[in-house]
Amino acid sequence: MFEDLRSYLDHLKERDLLHEVNVEVDPVEEVPEILRHLMWKRYPKAVLFNKLKGYEDWRVVGNIFGSMELIKIALGTENLEEIGERFLAPFKGKAEGVTGKLRKLSEMIGMGKYLPKKVRKGAVQERELEPDLLSIPTFKTWPKDASRYFTYALTITKDPDTEVHNFGVYRIMVYSPRRAVVHWQVHKRGAQNYLKYKKKGIRKMPVAIAIGGDPATLLTGALPVPEGIDKYMFAGILKGSSVPVIELDNGLLAPANAEALLVGYVDTEELAWEGPFGDHTGYYTPRDLYPVFHLEKMYARKDPIYYGTVVGRPPMEDAYIGKATERIFLPLMKWLIPEIVDVNLPPEGLFHGIAIVSIKKKYPGHARKVMHSLWGLGQMSFTKMIIVVDEDVDVHDIGEVMYAIASTVDPKRDVVIIENDVTDVLDHTTPTPPIASKMGIDATRKWKEECGYEWPERTEPDPKLVELVKSRWESYGFPSEVKPE
Known part of the structure; x- marks a missing residue:
């Protein structure tokens, strides 16, 4: 499996599934418009922009999950449901009823084979940079978006009671070089962790934001992993091996092989206006108040690659991520x-x-x-x-x-x-x-x-006549592709 975003892109290039753009482009507005057009046309390749106007140190990639084929390559499987079966394997036949089965799922935290593996130093720590959110080529996807946004960064938090880690894909609105607003909805695990910190009276909630990473970990950020299950562990299940992580000064674990890492905190007593933002519904969502992230440290690899996606009226890249979610979690739904x-x-x-x-x-x-x-x-x-x-x-x-x-x-x-x-x-x-x-x-x-009455009988052909017609099909002179099955 792929250890980082770069190895995945190299593999796609070998299979002629990566298109590289080598003319200079504006990453803020031009790149999202290019990606939007390609996604509407169901373009089957990832797209790497190598020359960015005003961001010479960065490259941008998009559409890396823009087809079911790309997602299957990213996860190293032809059958996404097999991943769900792998997830459930330790618990088949051990608990009866939905309540008992959900309780069993919480025990998966102890599955050592897939728990994250701490490393002393990660590739993402190649350079420590001056903290500046504006130095990253984030998108302004739609004309009336309130600002530039991180659209597929992994926002990392942990439960202050259980220390179970979560990372989710939440849109993040850039306010200034060191402030951003995190749009985590009340039902999301990041928001639930935030409320726990707030209830405890802890004003600085540790938060890290990872840009890029191995494709299994990136996909996990968008998956509805059951509450109580560590997302690093679930990423390990998708990946087939443990995710390498580094431990940050604020106590969080972060992907060691990310492209860039933003470290800081969310102030549990500070809210700011977020939005409007053109979302996956095809409409702008209105302004609302959300928590503020404060950037303290910033790390990046040499020649970092920013991964962003665009959302809007389907089909977009998230259509395929959603379909992958459906297939991966179908075994879980059928088990429950x-x-x-x-x-x-x-x-x-x-x-x-x-x-x-x-x-x-x-x-x-x-x-x-x-x-x-x-x-x-x-x-x-x-x-x-x-x-x-x-x-x-x-x-x-x-x-x-x-x-x-x-x-x-x-x-x-x-x-x-x-x-x-x-x-x-x-x-x-x-x-x-x-x-x-x-x-x-x-x-x-x-x-x-x-x-209140007997349901009518469905019409069905005579099986003997079906077999007769099938056996004589060639003599009728019809094309073989329309032969009865």
Whole structure:
């Protein structure tokens, strides 16, 4: 597996999956516009900008996770679900019920094979620089964004009670050379750690911000790892080996092979205005108050590479990251809720917006039971609409899903509305985030107990005629590619 961002890019170059731009470009506004256009066109290569106007010491890379092929290369697997199975392997068959299984997951903190490995000095410490956030080629992605933003930096914190580390991908608005505003939503683990420090009366909460790193660690930053599980350990599971880390003066562990590292603290008594920012919804999110990060030290490798992404109306790079999340965590969802067959979180549904789930239906009301179980699982609690279909419906074929809805759903009987429930803070459709309504649609074929009558029989061809037609297909003169399966 790849030890850092550079080795990953070298590998992509060998496979002709890296495009290098060697003319001078403005990284603040021109680069994000280039990347946005490429992502809309589903460009399948990572893009490295080697000459930056005003930032001669830096290079910028984007779209490194811009296709499922790139993500599979980054994680060294052809089957992303295998990673989820690896995660669950120690616990299969050991606990019954969702509560017991979730309790078992918390014990994964002790899995020594994947725990981070401390090293005395990391590549990221090649140089200590004058602390200056403005010296980094951060993006201003959309014209009305309030400022420049870190869009894919890893914000590192730890729980002050358990010392379990977390790093998340939160947008960070640059205010000045040494101040920035961290947009961590109230449901995120970074925000929960912040509230613990605040409750304890600790004004300076240790925070580090890593730029770049090995691709498995970078992807882990965006994954909804269950609460209580150390993200460095989960990154080790994705990577297949421990993540090398350095211990900072403020007690945090940071990726040893990052490209740059910003060390400082968040003041638990200081808030500042953040936004507007053009987000993944395709709309600007309005201003709000968030905690302030203070930069104290800054480290960087020689010739550092800044990794940033752009977000907006799908498809963007985060569409593929979201799809990878879906596949990696499908085994976990199936372990916790065994009747689940498959799940589709469509990028156009903004992931938290719509979930399509197929189940092995075993009793009346089963679809509703699955809806409520999913709404009780971590970030699935943000899902605004859940559509449940039978196991023979391909959840990734929207035509099949639409047919299932049209042929099984009576709106009054089969639509569930939940009021005053938790939702994504970024959901501008609700007037009162993070509280909103949700909808579930039972698009399964109904049992008599659910509808009061015998459900009609589905039309199916005569198996003998199917075999006859298949055996004689060549004699009909039709192309082989349309032969019945």
